[in-house]
Amino acid sequence: MQNRTLGREGLAVSAIGYGAMGTTFAYGPGDDTASIAASRHAHDLGVTHFDTAELYGWGTGERLLGSALAPIRDEVTIATKFGFTPDAYAPNSQLDHIRQVVDASLRNLGTDSIDLLYQHVHDPEVPVEDVVGVMQEFVQAGKVRWLGLSNTDAENIRRAHAVHPISVLQTEYSVFARQSEDLFGVVDELGIGLVAYSPLARGFLSGAVQPRSAYAEDDIRQWLEWWAPENWDANTAVVAGLTELASEKGISLSQLVLAWILAQREDIVPIPGSRSAGRVAENVAAAAVTLAPDELARIDTLSRGVRGARATS
Ligand SMILES: NC(=O)c1ccc[n+]([C@@H]2O[C@H](COP(=O)([O-])OP(=O)(O)OC[C@H]3O[C@@H](n4cnc5c(N)ncnc54)[C@H](OP(=O)(O)O)[C@@H]3O)[C@@H](O)[C@H]2O)c1
Numbered sequence: 001m002q003n004r005t006l007g008r009e010g011l012a013v014s015a016i017g018y019g020a021m022g023t024t025f026a027y028g029p030g031d032d033t034a035s036i037a038a039s040r041h042a043h044d045l046g047v048t049h050f051d052t053a054e055l056y057g058w059g060t061g062e063r064l065l066g067s068a069l070a071p072i073r074d075e076v077t078i079a080t081k082f083g084f085t086p087d088a089y090a091p092n093s094q095l096d097h098i099r100q101v102v103d104a105s106l107r108n109l110g111t112d113s114i115d116l117l118y119q120h121v122h123d124p125e126v127p128v129e130d131v132v133g134v135m136q137e138f139v140q141a142g143k144v145r146w147l148g149l150s151n152t153d154a155e156n157i158r159r160a161h162a163v164h165p166i167s168v169l170q171t172e173y174s175v176f177a178r179q180s181e182d183l184f185g186v187v188d189e190l191g192i193g194l195v196a197y198s199p200l201a202r203g204f205l206s207g208a209v210q211p212r213s214a215y216a217e218d219d220i221r222q223w224l225e226w227w228a229p230e231n232w233d234a235n236t237a238v239v240a241g242l243t244e245l246a247s248e249k250g251i252s253l254s255q256l257v258l259a260w261i262l263a264q265r266e267d268i269v270p271i272p273g274s275r276s277a278g279r280v281a282e283n284v285a286a287a288a289v290t291l292a293p294d295e296l297a298r299i300d301t302l303s304r305g306v307r308g309a310r311a312t313s
Pocket residue numbers: 018019020021022027051052120150151170171196197198199200201202203204206207208254271272273274275276279280282283313
């Protein structure tokens with residue numbers, strides 16, 4: 001698979017990465033053995049960038065991913081994130097909290113150095129300059145290589161970047177969630193790369209979407225507006241239109257929508273998540289798909305029919 005360069009500080013990763021959130025969080029119970037096999041299969045197929053966070057099981061997700069990647073640690077880049085507190089999942093970027101969480105992430109991942117460290121979500125209580133100052137301490141100590149931000153706005157990106165170069169903005173981006181296009185101007189100006197999270201719209205664009213009733217009670221999709229009964233018909237009609245185009249091309253829906261993301265910018269890397277080696281293989285194959293201008297235009301038109309806001313993080 002081809003590499004893409006994120007930011008101006010030299011971070012080069014495979015064009016499609018692997019998102020490990022679902023292995024321990026958000027989409028119902030996972031199977032650790034299958035999840036380890038899925039992430040290792042991603043690597044076998046050329047994926048070199050793996051994404052996790054403290055939030056994904058409060059260390060459980062980092063430990064699972066760290067153990068899966070231990071034998072190939074030198075061949076991959078690992079990203080993790082700090083910035084929440086277990087109580088009510090509220091933002092917490094208090095400076096001492098960051099120091100504790102990042103030290104714990106290093107232990108959980110079983111690594112001497114985190115390749116890419118993100119602030120997971122903006123914390124209105126803590127100036128972003130102070131947050132990046134603490135992140136920079138870890139860079140200076142050789143414990144973190146590149147810095148990123150997630151779930152933030154243009155002003156905070158500028159203020160953070162003035163303290164230390166930000167290599168990546170991780171933001172939700174998919175055919176269903178295009179609001180992040182408002183941030184393309186600032187990342188272009190500052191030379192920051194993009195990592196597109198939830199690129200399959202949390203599974204709505206996976207080819208296997210189900211109504212809410214099919215998911216576990218604590219599955220995040222119980223609360224996402226795309227699944228609300230009043231939006232269901234409009235959104236499944238968009239999926240039907242996209243699926244028709246995918247079948248005309250002889251590819252799957254997930255491949256179509258991942259290829260659409262890759263076609264938007266040269267410095268964007270989607271990180272689809274799956275706990276199945278077979279579904280990982282399906283998604284990774286999107287790196288070889290090219291879309292003609294008329295196909296991109298068809299997808300653009302269809303995307304205008306999506307109803308319901310994306311989640312906020
Ligand atoms: N920065 C943030 O705030 C933030 C927020 C959300 C996510 N993220 C990151 O982005 C990554 C990806 O996002 P995501 O996991 O929310 O959503 P996603 O990649 O848009 O979709 C994941 C869902 O789609 C299913 N799926 C994936 N490929 C499939 C295929 N080929 N066929 C059928 N079903 C398929 C998965 O189920 P199975 O596992 O059962 O295959 C899972 O339920 C996360 O893992 C995380 O690393 C970051």
